[in-house]
Amino acid sequence: MTGPRLTPLAASLPATVPFVGPEEQERARGAPFAARLGANENLFGPSPAALDAMRAEAAEVWKYGDPKSHHLREALAGHMGVAPQNVLVGEGIDGLLGNLVRLLVAPGDAVVTSQGAYPTFNYHVTGFGGVLHKVPYRDDAEDLPALIDRAREVGAKLVYFANPDNPMGTWARGVDVTAALDTLPDGCVLCLDEAYTEFAPEGTAPKIAADDTRVIRMRTFSKAYGMAGARIGYAVADTGLIAAFDRVRNHFGMTRMAQAGALAALHDGAWLAHVQAEVARSRDVIAGVAAENGLRALPSAANFVAVDCGKDGAFARAVLAALVERGVFVRMPFVAPQDRCIRISCGPAPEMAVLGEMLPQALAEARENT
Amino acid sequence: MTGPRLTPLAASLPATVPFVGPEEQERARGAPFAARLGANENLFGPSPAALDAMRAEAAEVWKYGDPKSHHLREALAGHMGVAPQNVLVGEGIDGLLGNLVRLLVAPGDAVVTSQGAYPTFNYHVTGFGGVLHKVPYRDDAEDLPALIDRAREVGAKLVYFANPDNPMGTWARGVDVTAALDTLPDGCVLCLDEAYTEFAPEGTAPKIAADDTRVIRMRTFSKAYGMAGARIGYAVADTGLIAAFDRVRNHFGMTRMAQAGALAALHDGAWLAHVQAEVARSRDVIAGVAAENGLRALPSAANFVAVDCGKDGAFARAVLAALVERGVFVRMPFVAPQDRCIRISCGPAPEMAVLGEMLPQALAEARENT
Structure with missing residues (x-):
């Protein structure tokens, strides 16, 4: 039996998806993320x-x-x-x-x-x-x-x-x-x-x-x-x-x-202004955490910050993996040389504290393994 | 200047839409519907x-x-x-x-x-x-x-x-x-x-x-x-x-x-059973209203009833227009001979009462005008 006949175009498409969702990563690792900072969501929430x-x-x-x-x-x-x-x-x-x-x-x-x-x-x-x-x-x-x-x-x-x-x-x-x-x-x-x-x-x-x-x-x-x-x-x-x-x-x-x-x-313009201020503050916090760890944060006009891990893509991927392992959901650019960075979404103090705690550990682990 | 170049397929498509929404009809008539019975929505609501x-x-x-x-x-x-x-x-x-x-x-x-x-x-x-x-x-x-x-x-x-x-x-x-x-x-x-x-x-x-x-x-x-x-x-x-x-x-x-x-x-199986019972009851109410007006309701296995208006599509369209005019949102089949019918969604007693009140008026108006 033939089964469904996909169009030639549909049949030619890869079965890949643009992104794996954080819930799927949580199911894979068997634990929720402590800091959901990977999808540029707005942790300060809606109005x-x-x-x-x-x-x-x-x-x-x-x-x-x-x-x-x-x-x-x-x-x-x-x-x-x-x-x-x-x-x-x-x-x-x-x-x-x-x-x-x-x-x-x-x-x-x-x-x-x-x-x-x-x-x-x-x-x-x-x-x-x-x-x-x-x-x-x-x-x-x-x-x-x-x-x-x-x-x-x-x-x-x-x-x-x-x-x-x-x-x-x-x-x-x-x-x-x-x-x-x-x-x-x-x-x-x-x-x-x-x-x-x-x-x-x-x-x-x-x-x-x-x-x-x-x-x-x-x-x-x-x-x-x-x-x-x-x-x-x-x-x-x-x-x-x-x-x-x-x-x-x-x-x-x-x-x-x-x-x-x-x-x-x-x-609700007042809430938008509140979010804008919180995001600006959080960008500075992320830049501060990066600097404390000897890394450079790129200037950002968005609700996330690309942090230059100072080496190549393999190293940044190792940092990212170590962060994910420690409950910090982040993502990173796909291609060189941008993939020397990891991308961290802005968030309130508790999530920034988790980041501040886990980034040194992740860097240490990455330095050991790469 | 050329402007956007639609694909040949997109350029060939009609600008029609499958349905006009009830809100748009309400804006056009300048008043809300008293009985929203045209889109087979579930007026008994969610669990x-x-x-x-x-x-x-x-x-x-x-x-x-x-x-x-x-x-x-x-x-x-x-x-x-x-x-x-x-x-x-x-x-x-x-x-x-x-x-x-x-x-x-x-x-x-x-x-x-x-x-x-x-x-x-x-x-x-x-x-x-x-x-x-x-x-x-x-x-x-x-x-x-x-x-x-x-x-x-x-x-x-x-x-x-x-x-x-x-x-x-x-x-x-x-x-x-x-x-x-x-x-x-x-x-x-x-x-x-x-x-x-x-x-x-x-x-x-x-x-x-x-x-x-x-x-x-x-x-x-x-x-x-x-x-x-x-x-x-x-x-x-x-x-x-x-x-x-x-x-x-x-x-x-x-x-x-x-x-x-x-x-x-x-x-929530209990709520589903409640809705199923209410819909079954409402189908009977619609059939009863139809019968009181000398019309035949078709047997239905859905949450709506097709009511045979007894004449042709032009007559049913006139009945429908007269109902809409009176605040009763209903729709009807598109092609003959099914377009001799109007389609009425099930609903609770207040909406059924509006239908019961307006259908005789709509029929009278349609009989005058067709």
Whole structure:
């Protein structure tokens, strides 16, 4: 018997996944993590108003969510200074990226990203048969001019650029992004992933006209708003590209709790400011812990810090493994030379204390074994 | 300037959506519905234990959900009498259908469904470039032998069959489904949509071996479990097909509240029994209201009832419009002759009272105007 006949594309895809979740690592090691600092989650949590809104909305969970996310979309339009038709609410940036790739990338189409950048974007491009062209980081930052040059060379339909960058935490000035857009080849879209923008210095987010067809920006409630487990993000672009998502998206895909929570979170500026301050403080704590151990923390505009372990990737991997063994969940960049670093998410004092206690032990173990 | 270059497939897709949501209709009419009976939602609501679990889990919303939905998957495997590797948790049946179609249907591939069956399935097939072949209902029921015959004729890779059926509420016996599977052409997968199975008579769900590669069954927490707004469903199939989803799905796509709520709901058999009894009672109420108005209710194995308005589609559409105008949200079948009916979801006494009050007025208005 033949069994299911996968499409040639589906049959060709690897069975790998972009990330192993921390719960799976916990099950494998048979113990929970003492410090969950590996997924750039927001340990300072969501706005209490957002929590209240989600809990209240649970009573309405028997209803499907509004496929238009009408009220949230209106509020986001105000927040971004655009029209509601420039905004699409989706199942986190991961979901939005999948649909963006599906709209633009046919098998064989060229797509440009940085070597070592967000693997879930690559997962989607591969998943739709696109051909990835990767540009190295320059000085631990995504190299936007080089990305655009490569896009021109290969005729890319889509370029991925995260600002601030993950996993390094580096960032570009908004004015430089705006200027770079003018060099983007005709018919190429820049996907500007701004997942961490709320943690970045003033001026990091570029000014982009609502009707600019060259760029789509993606934002999320998973990071600064502390709602990763609610799966909600949004895209902002020209009305034509936003409308195109209606051809492919899962219209009834949003949960009601996410819609209600995001709306409340967006209105709680005081909580956002609190989180921003806590994250800034925690970045300094991580840098301090690194320095105490003779390591250098890279400057970061995000809610995580890349810590240079001072040697090669094998050494950093050994440090990471020793931390994980000691109950500290962290991750690290995938490619050299960025993989000399480990990436540590910000968190409150108890988790920072665990990090401070375990990092010297992990370093000692790594130095013994490498 | 060229702007974004959609793929030829994306550019060819219509800008239509499978359904207009009730919130959008409420905004258009400027008033909320008094009786929300159009989307086969469960007005009796979720298990209180599920509500508690969702509200408790909200405190953990800063964490991404477990991409494996490990605990829920284990519980569902027990519930279905299969191994966890036979089960996939996904963002409702809508999300699971999209990924199933993506795995199996390349542009030009043949897919078979019933004329007037679930439009969201058709939306996905069209969205991936598949070619839909539609078989008429027979006696207001999906005609499984005819679907399979057509699949053989056109070399279909996928056949959609809902049991119980939506929108008519009719159903096939499980033993007949099992027997029909033996006639399915080699290499063709039957997608058995069992969204409403918990409302159906004993014996409606066929016995299917865990390693049967001919069928994938889809179930949901949106209907009997009252969690439509949490977006969670599951697929059960041979391990090979289940594993294939890992190549394309949004691994971190599930919300934590949905995962926690579904697990609690699955364990609350008493609440499910309560809902089943209430739905059965409500089906009788709807049939009674229909009879009082000289209309015939079709027997239903789901949480809705198709009511034959006794004339053609134009008349039923007029009845529906008059109900909507009066604050009663209902929907109706899309094609003749099933479109002589309107489809009314079950609900508690207050909503049934609104229906009882408004149906005579709606019928009178429709009789005047058609």
